[in-house]
Amino acid sequence: MAFENWMLLSRFLIQASLLKLVTSKEVIIKKRVISAVLAAAMVCGLLSGCGGNGGGKASADSDTFRIGGIGPVTGAAAIYGSAVRNAEQIAVDEINEAGGINGYQVSLQFEDDEHDAEKSVNAYNSLKDWGMQILAGTVTTTPCIAVADKTAADGMFEITPSASSTDVIKNDNVFQVCFTDPNQGSASAKYISDKGLGSKIGIIYDSSDVYSSGIYAKFKEEAASLGLEIVSESAFTADSNTDFSVQLQDAKDAGADLMFLPFYYQQAAIVLKQAKDMGFAPAFFGVDGMDGILTLENFDTSLAEGVMLLTPFAADASDEKTQAFVAKYNEKYGETPNQFAADAYDAIYIIKAAIESANVTPDMSVEEIGTALKGAMPSISYDGLTGSGMKWEATGEVNKDPKGVVIQNGVYVSID
Amino acid sequence: MKNKKLKNKITTFLIVIAAYAIVEILLLTGNMSSLLQGLLVPLCTYSLCAVGLNLCVGYLGELSLGHAGFMCIGAFTGAFFSVTTADVIQSDTVRFLLALVIGTACAALFGFLIAIPVLRLNGDYLAIVTLAFGEIIKNVINVLYVGKDSQGWHVSINSQAELGLEPGGVTYINGAQGITGTPHSSNFTIGVILVLIALFVVYNLTDSRTGRAIMSIRDNQIAAESVGINVKKYKLLGFTVSTAIAGTAGVLYAHNLSTLTALPKNFGYNMSIMILVFVVLGGIGNFRGSVIAACILTLLPELLRGLSDYRMLIYAVVLIAMMLFNWAPDAIFFREQIVAKFKKGGREV
Missing domain, CATH: 3.40.50.2300 (Response regulator)
Structure with a gap:
């Protein structure tokens, strides 16, 4: 990289000195020719300057x-x-x-x-x-x-x-x-069903996110075959991820006893806070994106008490x-x-x-x-x-x- | 006068062709880095966008902040055509050319439809409406699910599951996940040819009777009307051509990547503003400038990769510096002085 930059720099210096030569009155060449030459030099410099490393692959250190x-x-x-x-x-x-x-x-x-x-x-x-x-x-x-x-x-x-x-x-x-996303979705559904964590499930997911909607789609499919009842499902997007009261109200009215939240912890923190404010207290179940919620700044960790999540990694594991x-x-x-x-x-x-x-x-x-x-x-x-x-x-x-x-x-x- | 214009046109074409020749020589001699090889098609894409928008801003005199939206339409219709007909049309080139036609036509159609109500506005109002329109396109595509099975086509605006595809059915547009698996048909040669065609179209348009009518509307709408120019017709025409070029750029963009999603990053208003930056930096009404500015500003952040963490910061600083150098009155004066020196040097021959 440094090498490339030096090449570029030196090219610019050469061009600058050329320019000086040109402007001094002794040089007698037609202006247009010079500018054409300059332009060509510039293009070549720019292109080959960054092309300098093109052949460098073969000479990569072999150790x-x-x-x-x-x-x-x-x-x-x-x-x-x-x-x-x-x-x-x-x-x-x-x-x-x-x-x-x-x-x-x-x-x-x-x-x-x-x-x-x-x-x-x-x-x-x-x-x-x-x-x-x-x-x-x-x-x-x-x-x-x-x-x-x-x-x-x-x-x-x-x-x-x-x-x-x-x-x-x-x-x-x-x-x-x-x-993979589908794996997480089906694993979550199986987990909830095997452990009997909830029977009426509410889902909120981020429809603008591949990760979230991927998990949601598979979860829904798997839940149907496992006989889990999904009573409420609502989406939000990256543009509307700061207020979840509508989605939570919908789940509350439908009588959900477990909320499945397949998205990242920043939004989950808001969901938990708003659920508490409206006196809605189902079980909450998250996926690996939920990991990080305990270290989120200004988050009252008591809100996360009892939240379940599937995660491959926990920063406070004892191993x-x-x-x-x-x-x-x-x-x-x-x-x-x-x-x-x-x-x-x-x-x-x-x-x-x-x-x-x-x-x-x-x-x-x-x-x-x-x-x-x-x-x-x-x-x-x-x-x-x-x-x-x-x-x-x-x-x-x-x-x-x-x-x-x-x-x-x-x-x-x-x-x- | 006419001679000068012609010269100007020919110079622009020659510059593009010369750049193409230099690149091809570097490619053939193996002197080009992979980074730059990967950037060749995006350079053409953004040049096209800038040329398209410059027609709208520079000649029609209307500020559009929705060109990324039209690019998005071109990209999605083109890519959709390509993935659905991948089995039917064997030849890559034929399929891509058809996709280009379809993407361009769809963008033009939407441009036309949008323009009918929108061009009653002008100035800031138009800018805001086009901005909103660009966002609408992006959001609609983000909730669109299209699939196909033996029963035919399925469309949903809720979820992929709602498509109710039979096993073996294929989802072509998967909501926010967009289209994946677009064939990689774009290449630099086609890109350059498209840029040349776009330049040819806009130069001829602006140099014709139609172009003069469009410019007269820009300069004084009332005066133009008073001499019997059909304001609506010419405004529509200019705007539609401009969006069509953006659509072509979209098709080129879509066929350069195997995944196509409508994110704020690539088709949001930030992109529209980026295209506007190309236009303003290159000079409003100056197509050659647009192409050059688009190339420089696309190359710059990539060439600055060596600066790692400071890359985007330096990029922003360079952008400000370039804008000042190009357009600040003092800088223009300074440049004129330099040019005057040149001329003096030449005259003493």
């Missing part, structure tokens, strides 16, 4: 694995991308400190995609110029679908920490760390791995990691496990690494922050057990 990450670190979804970037960095630093993967060091480069498919493809191309061999991304679903198309074309191995739609894994080179990760994350970035961070941390270690199992080396081409890792994935089993004994289908879907937790006295307690 380092280059892992790329893509996610939103600016814009509305920045909190997810930043969490993933931080956690990936922690994992990579740990691996390098411990001697790397099979003795090879790992370098990580993370690019911003602003939660936009087009920008995500740009980020991917930019990482390719950097010499990326494996992609640990992208964070959000829609951009991931666009990028997955590109990685499939290049034969690159891709593992996404948190893009949960099934469209993401339709190519065989992409694997997920998180559950050694989680505690070490949370402590490290806290020390380095000053906040408690969320589920995205945990997924991303696992993603890097899963790549490590796959590399070790397939015995690939950094001097292999992107396609060779991709094919080898793809083949190795179904045979590995990994214990991480977000599940133990995680295994993968060849399709890219992960098999791990959802953990049901209930919030008691401000901490997660396992329901089982």
